Amino acid sequence: MKRLxxxxxxxxASSLSFAQFTPRNTECIAPADPGGGWDFTCRVxxxxxxAELGIIPGSMKVTNMTGGGGGVAFANVVTQRADDxxxxxxxxxxxxxxLAQNVFAGFTADNVRWLGAVGAxxxxxxxxxxxxxxxxxxxxxxxxxAPADFAFxxxxxxxxxxxxxxxxxxxxxGAEDLSAIRYVAFDGGGAAMIELLGGRAAAFTGDLSExxxxxxxxxxxxxxxxxxxxxxxxxxxxxxxxxxxxxxxANWRAFYAPPGISDEAYNFWVDxxxxxxxxxxxxxxxxxxxxxxxxxxxxxxxxxxREQVAAIHTISEDLGLxx
Amino acid sequence: MDVLSLLGQxxxxxxxxxxxxxxxxxxxxxTIIGMLPGxxxxxxxxxxxxxxxxxxxxxxxxxxxxxxIYYGSQYGNSxxxxxxxxxxxxxxxxxxxxGYPMAxxxxxxxxxxxxxxxxxxxxxxxxxxxxxxxxLLSKLAIxxxxxxxFVLMIFAFTALSSLTEGNTxxxxxxxxxxxxxxxVGLEPQGTTVRFTFGQLKLYDxxxxxxxxxxxxxxxxxxxxxxxxxxxxxxxKLTGRVMISMKELTSSFWVMLRSSISGFLIGVMPGAGATxxxxxxxxxxxxxxxxxxxxxxxxxxxxxAPEAANNSAAVGAFIPMLSLGVPGSGTTAVILATLLSxxxxxxxxxxxxxxxxxxGLAASMYVGNLMLLILNLPFVGLFAxxxxxxxxxxxxxVATLSFVGVYSVxxxxxxxxxxxxxxxxxxxxxKMGFPLAPVILGLVLGELMEVNLRRALNYSNGDWSxxxxxxxxxxxxxxxxxxxxxxxxxxxxxxxAKPGKLQGE
Numbered sequence: 001m002k003r004l005x006x007x008x009x010x011x012x013a014s015s016l017s018f019a020q021f022t023p024r025n026t027e028c029i030a031p032a033d034p035g036g037g038w039d040f041t042c043r044v045x046x047x048x049x050x051a052e053l054g055i056i057p058g059s060m061k062v063t064n065m066t067g068g069g070g071g072v073a074f075a076n077v078v079t080q081r082a083d084d085x086x087x088x089x090x091x092x093x094x095x096x097x098x099l100a101q102n103v104f105a106g107f108t109a110d111n112v113r114w115l116g117a118v119g120a121x122x123x124x125x126x127x128x129x130x131x132x133x134x135x136x137x138x139x140x141x142x143x144x145x146a147p148a149d150f151a152f153x154x155x156x157x158x159x160x161x162x163x164x165x166x167x168x169x170x171x172x173x174g175a176e177d178l179s180a181i182r183y184v185a186f187d188g189g190g191a192a193m194i195e196l197l198g199g200r201a202a203a204f205t206g207d208l209s210e211x212x213x214x215x216x217x218x219x220x221x222x223x224x225x226x227x228x229x230x231x232x233x234x235x236x237x238x239x240x241x242x243x244x245x246x247x248x249x250a251n252w253r254a255f256y257a258p259p260g261i262s263d264e265a266y267n268f269w270v271d272x273x274x275x276x277x278x279x280x281x282x283x284x285x286x287x288x289x290x291x292x293x294x295x296x297x298x299x300x301x302x303x304x305x306r307e308q309v310a311a312i313h314t315i316s317e318d319l320g321l322x323x
Numbered sequence: 324m325d326v327l328s329l330l331g332q333x334x335x336x337x338x339x340x341x342x343x344x345x346x347x348x349x350x351x352x353x354t355i356i357g358m359l360p361g362x363x364x365x366x367x368x369x370x371x372x373x374x375x376x377x378x379x380x381x382x383x384x385x386x387x388x389x390x391x392i393y394y395g396s397q398y399g400n401s402x403x404x405x406x407x408x409x410x411x412x413x414x415x416x417x418x419x420x421x422g423y424p425m426a427x428x429x430x431x432x433x434x435x436x437x438x439x440x441x442x443x444x445x446x447x448x449x450x451x452x453x454x455x456x457x458x459l460l461s462k463l464a465i466x467x468x469x470x471x472x473f474v475l476m477i478f479a480f481t482a483l484s485s486l487t488e489g490n491t492x493x494x495x496x497x498x499x500x501x502x503x504x505x506x507v508g509l510e511p512q513g514t515t516v517r518f519t520f521g522q523l524k525l526y527d528x529x530x531x532x533x534x535x536x537x538x539x540x541x542x543x544x545x546x547x548x549x550x551x552x553x554x555x556x557x558x559k560l561t562g563r564v565m566i567s568m569k570e571l572t573s574s575f576w577v578m579l580r581s582s583i584s585g586f587l588i589g590v591m592p593g594a595g596a597t598x599x600x601x602x603x604x605x606x607x608x609x610x611x612x613x614x615x616x617x618x619x620x621x622x623x624x625x626x627a628p629e630a631a632n633n634s635a636a637v638g639a640f641i642p643m644l645s646l647g648v649p650g651s652g653t654t655a656v657i658l659a660t661l662l663s664x665x666x667x668x669x670x671x672x673x674x675x676x677x678x679x680x681x682g683l684a685a686s687m688y689v690g691n692l693m694l695l696i697l698n699l700p701f702v703g704l705f706a707x708x709x710x711x712x713x714x715x716x717x718x719x720v721a722t723l724s725f726v727g728v729y730s731v732x733x734x735x736x737x738x739x740x741x742x743x744x745x746x747x748x749x750x751x752x753k754m755g756f757p758l759a760p761v762i763l764g765l766v767l768g769e770l771m772e773v774n775l776r777r778a779l780n781y782s783n784g785d786w787s788x789x790x791x792x793x794x795x796x797x798x799x800x801x802x803x804x805x806x807x808x809x810x811x812x813x814x815x816x817x818x819a820k821p822g823k824l825q826g827e
Contacts, residue, residue: 035656
């Protein structure tokens, strides 16, 4: 109620003083070290494309605020910079996963304003080229028969997004005891890929962008993509749905804004993200980086994030991942 | 001879005026950044990424610039380690062991010159390895699994024996304290959060930079404050500035061995330059330190870690370029830069983008040479920093530490943490506890635990996984040799001594 009042008051105040929101000294927080997915979201579709399209004046400052799997930045934005209208923050499905598992010190998805998504990295299950398994069905059936003999390697922590995708798949395949499914956690998709190439992991769980180089070199084979339709860069690879497992795993790349900003500012940023998503500049870079189209903005995106957080919460609870 | 013609093309890229200029700027900026505590090459490169885009630089030029910053900063780090006992990063902690005593003895010039030469030696030799063995070595990196990493960490732990000058028990206590600090944060391979006291910022564990700057820079400033009278004395610079031929030749084999071991460790993503320096130092102490001068200002004790960390920095490019897996934080940023140019590093990089790979390799040669040319003449100038009165120098070090640490995560919490560790470091110094084992324990503890648990996860809890495979067995052999060798050498020298005394 108080927040609503503040929003209304702020909206009133700003509509009295100026009708249009004008960004100044814009900033994007990447809640992790340089070099990762959030950093990319801030630097490329954020700073680079927004400046190229002339959406923002001058350049956008990118700040890396590492810690707590994005939780440090989330808490900082909600508590310290709640009304900073020139600030946007990079987010992904990993953010939603952690919000759902309640590891952000009690903060929830409702604590911030979700702006929109610019693309998505679909989940993949891959094996090395000398693996005997040719389809997802063969692999899944073998695991169901002897779960102790198979270890998945993935780039996220236990209970993280790469782990969840495996559990969602095995759940859809009718596995009785999901705790018997083995997952070894590594620091990022690249390190997990080495495990597959070195023959230590039976299968790899990750995102499409992480496997393209190795697929191109003929070192690994993607058995299934967790996307609604086949992906243009891998036209011969069947989706999990086609193979009988109703699982979609989209790691979306998006932005959120602080909770206390005016509606003008909110609308400005929603529109900015929409323009980026529609631009040729971004779409070329998006495809080069193995990201699929994933366009949801403003209220639609807020509703989507809420639904996803609720869904992941239920799954995590069922799987015993919550403390 | 295909490699040579490709390398020739690489030099054609590297020697273009614009790229020559960029590698010069990169090496210079890197050196300056490396000298500032806390400010690492990662931040500098991240800031430069949008600028290189705005300037419309081609991908190979950007990478050349960033690589220049990367190895320039490795060298710059050693300057503050030697002169001020303030390492900017964990990988230059070892350089303080002999570098700082040398500076105190008025031999800052030779120490700095040796650091520049050893860096050049390690850098150049490892680029040679990079060019000729990259495909082979990326296969080795793939063979390196959690069990291999775990045993490598055990081997690295034997370096502790070279850090126990004085009181063995106190050094062990320091190392255990480092291991305890390594347990802070989210448990690897699990979901339990340990010792964070509800602080989200401790969720990922303690930041190395915060700890190193706190323990070394802040506690050094406090230590000097507690010892020096108001006004402070001016340090002397005795003797020659340049390194002597004898010092150089005595260090040749040290540099060679340290470059090779450093490079191999750098190739393993996740091991890193810090471990390379500890291993190189302790190995050389065991092999060449007959008079027990390591740790008291032995120039070979500067040569070993400097050659090792520079060749490890080059080695880290192999998994990044050939597998798309960054071997260090800085290579992760360079990887991200390549991705934003639409270039996917991986097994096909050398075929699809030969300009990138060979241009980078050639510019590393040029860059290393440039660093040497740039830095040798300035050795005398850098050494003069010691002539600055401490009451001017120490506030500057303190200010830079605070700014540097804040800039890493923009977090006031890190400043508090750094100050806390600074006070703790002061108490430990006063009570005679060495600080280096804490850093060793922290670096190794984290990697040991995570790889132990990964390996056991793979083997379904079967411990025999740590004794299977050729790499693991070779690493165990190294560990045993490293533990036994000091005793054998001691026996030999003790047997030789009485005869020598009688002869006199």
